[in-house]
Amino acid sequence: MNPDGPLSPHPPVAGRVLDAQLHLLDRQVLDADGVPVTTADDIEIDGLEAGVPIPPGAPAPSLTALLTGPVLGTRIFGGRPPSSRLIRILWKDVADVGIVISLGVRGGSLDADWVERWVRDKIIARIPGGRHDPR
Amino acid sequence: MKKLLGLALGVLTAIGGFVDIGDLVTNAVVGSRFGLSLVWVVLVGVVGICLFANMSGRVAAASGRATFEVIRERLGARAGLANLGASFFINLMTVTAELGGIALALQLASSVQYLLWIPVAVVAVWIVIWRVRFAIMENVAGLLGLCLVVFAVALFLLKPDWANLAGQALAPAVPGSETGAGYWYYAVALFGAAMTPYEVFFFSSGAVEEGWSVKDLGQARSNVLVGFPLGGLLSVSIAACAAVVLLPAGVAVTSLSQVVLPVAEGGGKLALAFVIVGILAATFGAALETTLSSGYTLAQFFGWSWGKFRRPVQAARFHLSMILCLVVGVGVLATGVDPVLVTEYSVVFSAIALPLTYLPVLIVANDPQYMGHHVNKRPVNVLAMIYLVIILAASVAAIPLMIITGAGS
């Protein structure tokens, strides 16, 4: 399969291995009640400065947050939103990563849900029957 | 007994739900111009939609993920967005066509200008989406859509030359009055009408709406495998009616009012009443499905909360986006554009976009991470790869054919 001959597998690691593209990016994020919150549009890494040489033995950067909001647009069309406009879902709130990313908190408490809340409160809740349970 | 009833219900709704304005118009146009020489395309299309609807249903049941979540996850943000753009645009076109179809059917019943019926149609569609339970919505529209069986009844009453019809179907040839390019253009259109992607979006999202688990797969499979072919038979009888009455008279179908003439000739006013109710139910049901599909695709791409099983306030952006889609559809129709023309374009554009939907579904249906041990079996994969080639060919050929034939005119 590999023209340069088979490569050896990387040294074994103690924890679970996640590839960002394969397991995190573009996955559906569900809150603690199983309600969709958003999609993981990008990932924030802490402890890494672009263009600054990494001294040997430096500790590995860590994944601090999943990002959503305007960052989707810039990921597709290029550019970069200012750091203040990033909407973060902190890694510490993530409960599990499977075919979806499950959070341990409820959507109502997250910044990522503000558009949904706005549309709900300003538009949908004001239409008669908006709170009607279809079941 | 209850299980048998459920099965019957599922099959019946699948039959009634198979036909929409695209199938009605395209089959009648084809029947009136090419006789039954394109029946094989309906056959190919029906097998294809059975294959992929079944596959997307299996993905949804095994993983709980609907088709567009899977598309975004597999294709990534950029290709996923391009896919969303194309799928959403075609969906919107189909919503417009179906709304127009409802209005045209009401005009047939009342002779009141169809433009006046459009507000009625759109409000009715919205109220059902806003209030009515998913299962009730599906079953009522599907069952009333069964009235379209009158096309098959009318065909018998017309006492056609069966040998001649069979000859047209079994030894396809381009009629002298038509060109080869026109023949293949309508082959692509028929294929697109049978395999419209919204059916897969809707089918897989519906599986999530109704909370299917792997246990329900058997029933889902029989619904599809029995219901869709019978729906395809309905499509063929629409074409056959047109081939028996309109083709010899030199009528090429350009409007919905022509589609029902053979039924009236075969079965009189009673049959006409049935066919109008059937068209109304079929277009209304399809308008619901396509509007919901617009909401589903958007919500699943962006990760919004969605579903009719939730209260509207719990899926606010989903409901808002559907309202906006309906508003856009009405806006397009208000310009006076011919709904039948919109329909004809929508099925061809559907054909163009087919690979975008079906490729990711096929890939995920093979991924044990999603599917566990419900991954595709080998024969399914072989068939699916053959279909992928057909789908690609239809997709690539669609635009050149459209240019050569001046969109089939």
Add this chain to the structure above:
Amino acid sequence: MILGDVLGTPVHDGDGNRLGRVADARFVIDGAPGQLMAGARLFGLVVSPHSAASFLGYERTGLTQPWPLARILRWRHRGSFLVQWHDIAMIGPDSVALRADFTRYDPALPKRAGGG
């Protein structure tokens, strides 16, 4: 920094030769235990010489169906490799530089790791 800025960036070895582009970033969940999941640290980058796009998941899993789709997609990522964090000299805005003595590892995911 944002991962989106790193993905797709050209990768160069110690001598400045171009090796490919960053196709993915691998994390290992073995950090300090949090309330729900342990911290995730950057383990390394997956470099692909031919295509920067992560292609539908075929490159690092044992997926072989449906043929020939799986073969084509796998072929697009032939020659890709994993470099570990300690072999990376700098992650810049336009390029990733590796240390002179970096090691290429098989990018395949360890069996039964990740996923659901």
Add this chain to the structure above:
Amino acid sequence: MTGPCLLGLAGCLLLAGCGSGGQETLSKAVKDAGSAVATARLALDLESSGQLTSAAATTALGDMVKDVNSSRTTVQDLSPDTPESRGARQASLDVLNGCVTGILTAQEAVDSTDGSPAASDAERMLAASARDLDELSTRLGAG
């Protein structure tokens, strides 16, 4: 991939080539009008024999008027450059006008409560239009 693209290109050129010549447009307009007149006769016949509701018949006839009118517009928009093509255009317009009149009369017959105009009169007009269209298409085909 290249095959269909080339075909498409050839199609464009073909269309562009035909753009100025009105022959194609006239033939198509006549063919479409023929379909509309045949529909109108069928609808009228079914309505007279009580198989079609008047609402559906009126709708069909209305649709056909629209069809012929749009054909007429495309013919009107032609700018013929030879005396023969001017003549062909004028002849086509006359026949198309006849078709519209016939279909409108059929619609009036369907809608009327006092039997005037009679369906039989409308049918006669439509039959005449159908004959005219046939002649015209033979002439255009030969010319």
